[in-house]
Amino acid sequence: MQPMNMYMVPNQGIPGFPPGLEYLTQVDQLLIKQKVELIEALAGFESNNKYEIRNSMGQNVFYAVEENDCLTRQCCGPLRSFTIRILDNFGQEIITVSRPLKCMSCFFPCCLQELEIQAPPGNTVGYVLQQWHPFLPKFTIENERREPVLKLQGPFCGWSCLPDVDFEILTMDEVSIGKISKQWTGLLREAFTDSDNFGIQFPMDLDVRMKAVMIGACFLI
Numbered sequence: 001m002q003p004m005n006m007y008m009v010p011n012q013g014i015p016g017f018p019p020g021l022e023y024l025t026q027v028d029q030l031l032i033k034q035k036v037e038l039i040e041a042l043a044g045f046e047s048n049n050k051y052e053i054r055n056s057m058g059q060n061v062f063y064a065v066e067e068n069d070c071l072t073r074q075c076c077g078p079l080r081s082f083t084i085r086i087l088d089n090f091g092q093e094i095i096t097v098s099r100p101l102k103c104m105s106c107f108f109p110c111c112l113q114e115l116e117i118q119a120p121p122g123n124t125v126g127y128v129l130q131q132w133h134p135f136l137p138k139f140t141i142e143n144e145r146r147e148p149v150l151k152l153q154g155p156f157c158g159w160s161c162l163p164d165v166d167f168e169i170l171t172m173d174e175v176s177i178g179k180i181s182k183q184w185t186g187l188l189r190e191a192f193t194d195s196d197n198f199g200i201q202f203p204m205d206l207d208v209r210m211k212a213v214m215i216g217a218c219f220l221i
Contacts, residue, residue, distance in 0.1 A: 018119045020094025021208040028204040029056050032064070032218050034196050053086070053215070062094070063087045064219075084219050085121075096121040097216040113139075117216040119209065126213035128152070128220050137167070139220070141213055148172060150210065152180070152217055167221060169202060169214065178202035180218055 014022045031054045053062035067083045086095035096118040112130035119125045124144045131138040137154035151170040169178040183197040198218040202211060 017208055018094075018123060018125060018212075020088060020092065021119055021212055023061060023088075024208040024211045027055055027061075027211075029199065029201045030054065030061075030215065031056075031058075032196075032198040032200070032215070049084075060089065062089075064097075082219075084216075086215065093121055095119045095212050095215065097219055099220060113220055115216050115220045117213045119212045125209040126216075128213060128217045130220075137221075139217065141210065141217070143209070150177075154221075167217075177206075178214075180214065180221060182221065 014025070017025070033052045033054060035050045035052065049064075049066040051064040052060050053064060055061050064084050064086045067085065081100050082098075084097040085093050086097070088094050098116045098118075100114065112132060113128075114130065115128040116124060117126050117128070126144060126149075127142040127146065129140045129142060131140055135156055139152040140148050141150035141152060143149050149172070151172065151174070152167050153170060154167045155165060165182040167180040167182075168176050169180065170176055178201045181199040181201075183199060198221070200214050200218060202214055
């Protein structure tokens with residue numbers, strides 16, 4: 001018998017959809033919850049991040065684990081390059097998220113953040129590219145052909161001085177169709193760890209490839 005908080009996603013292929021993403025056709029929101037590491041909370045030692053991805057009923061539908069080396073984590077902190085592997089409840093890798101080491105300063109517009117999302121591994125489905133702006137965090141969502149399809153825009157204040165932060169998901173015509181929300185996790189947790197909770201809301205009929213890219217965008221944010 002499976003635990004009550006785990007949803008065993010049926011492993012049945014749907015023609016036209018990348019294998020492993022079939023469940024995303026059934027959801028219009030997800031919660032990404034970072035697991036707090038004890039050593040990081042007590043000693044401030046940066047560890048590889050682990051996440052649970054849940055549906056609106058609180059059931060775990062995917063897991064995400066970061067792959068990185070200790071030196072990169074300690075020296076580069078949140079700016080580090082990483083590979084995040086997203087697994088279903090059967091332990092099969094269905095999405096790979098890759099970020100190269102880039103500069104985060106608005107004074108270096110030639111070296112902005114970017115992310116590549118593959119689903120399944122080896123099959124690119126989209127990219128997230130930071131757009132230069134002196135005040136606003138802005139990103140462009142591209143499909144596998146590097147064509148812009150959506151935009152992502154955060155608030156003027158950024159993510160450092162508000163308890164809850166919303167990033168609007170916009171069409172290329174600036175119509176809001178959803179959001180990614182960073183949720184307040186409490187003063188002590190914010191102070192002593194980099195643990196985050198993110199909620200994603202998108203249209204039910206959004207292409208599953210773009211839903212996978214939105215999951216990847218959370219890790220870039």
